[in-house]
Structures are given as C-alpha cells and as structure tokens.
Amino acid sequence: MIEIFKALSEETRLRIFAQIIKGDMCVCEIEGSLELTQSNASRHLTALKRAGILQSYKNAQWAYYRINDDFIRNNKELYEYLIAKTKELPTYEKDSRRYSDCKSKDMCSCKNNDKEDLDNE
Numbered sequence: 001m002i003e004i005f006k007a008l009s010e011e012t013r014l015r016i017f018a019q020i021i022k023g024d025m026c027v028c029e030i031e032g033s034l035e036l037t038q039s040n041a042s043r044h045l046t047a048l049k050r051a052g053i054l055q056s057y058k059n060a061q062w063a064y065y066r067i068n069d070d071f072i073r074n075n076k077e078l079y080e081y082l083i084a085k086t087k088e089l090p091t092y093e094k095d096s097r098r099y100s101d102c103k104s105k106d107m108c109s110c111k112n113n114d115k116e117d118l119d120n121e
Contacts, residue, residue, distance in 0.1 A: 004075070007051035008082070011089075012036070013044050017067075018086035019099055020054065024066040033099035034091075 007013055015034050019025060025033075031041045045065055048054040055068040072079050086092065 003051040004053060004071075004078075007047050007053055010044070010047070012040070013048055014082075014086055014089060015091055015095055016041075016044055016048065017053065017082060018089060018092055019095055020065055020067055021083055021086070022099075024064050025099075026059075026062050026064050028062075029099065029102055030065070032102045033095050035098070 008017065012034065016030060019030065019033055027038070027041055027045070030036065030045070031038060034041070036044070045054065045056075049056060049065075049068075052068055053071050054065045056063050056065050058064070067079075089095075
C-alpha cells in the first residue's frame with residue numbers, strides 16, 4: 001500500500017493515471033498528451049508499474065499501458081476515488097484535449113508507423 005501512495009504522490013503520475021483510466025495508451029500518446037519527454041514518461045510509467053498500478057503489453061514494437069486489473073480489484077474504493085478526483089487536476093482538461101487531438105489527427109508515431117507498415121505490404 002505504501003508503494004501505491006508513493007507512486008501516486010507525484011503530480012505527473014496522477015496526470016498519467018487520469019488519462020489511462022479512459023483506456024489503454026501507447027507511450028507516444030502519453031508523451032503527447034502530457035507533453036513529456038520519452039525519458040520522463042518512461043520513468044513515471046516504470047514507477048506506476050512497479051507499484052502495481054499499471055500493467056503493460058506490446059503490440060509489435062510499441063508498448064501500451066493500462067490500469068492493472070489487480071489494482072482495480074484490490075483497491076476498488078481508492079480506484080473509484082481517483083477516477084473522481086483526478087478530473088479536478090488543473091491540467092486535466094488540457095491533457096484530455098491533447099489526447100483527443102492526438103487520437104483524431106493520428107499524430108501518434110505508433111499509428112503513423114503502423115500505417116507505413118501497412119503501405120509497405
């Protein structure tokens with residue numbers, strides 16, 4: 001439990017959590033939505049994963065993150081509280097708009113590379 005609160009005590013990690021609760025995200029979507037460098041995103045994602053909050057999976061060469069099912073199951077009240085409260089973060093609306101822009105305009109590098117891979121087949 002201490003590791004969970006340590007991981008969530010950092011604002012950037014709360015911002016990541018606030019976006020990922022909407023659905024699985026690739027690293028480049030997280031970087032774009034929150035305006036993070038790759039190294040910063042990686043550092044924060046590692047901390048959230050180490051605390052058991054996130055889990056990751058690969059799709060081709062791209063890493064995707066989602067809320068860990070065990071975290072939800074074992075911390076239901078905390079999870080529901082975080083869903084409600086992270087919407088109050090000062091950056092929530094801006095982060096959400098950038099995420100929507102990234103999705104609607106296919107600005108994500110993993111999407112662009114997937115398109116290129118399909119074009120080359």
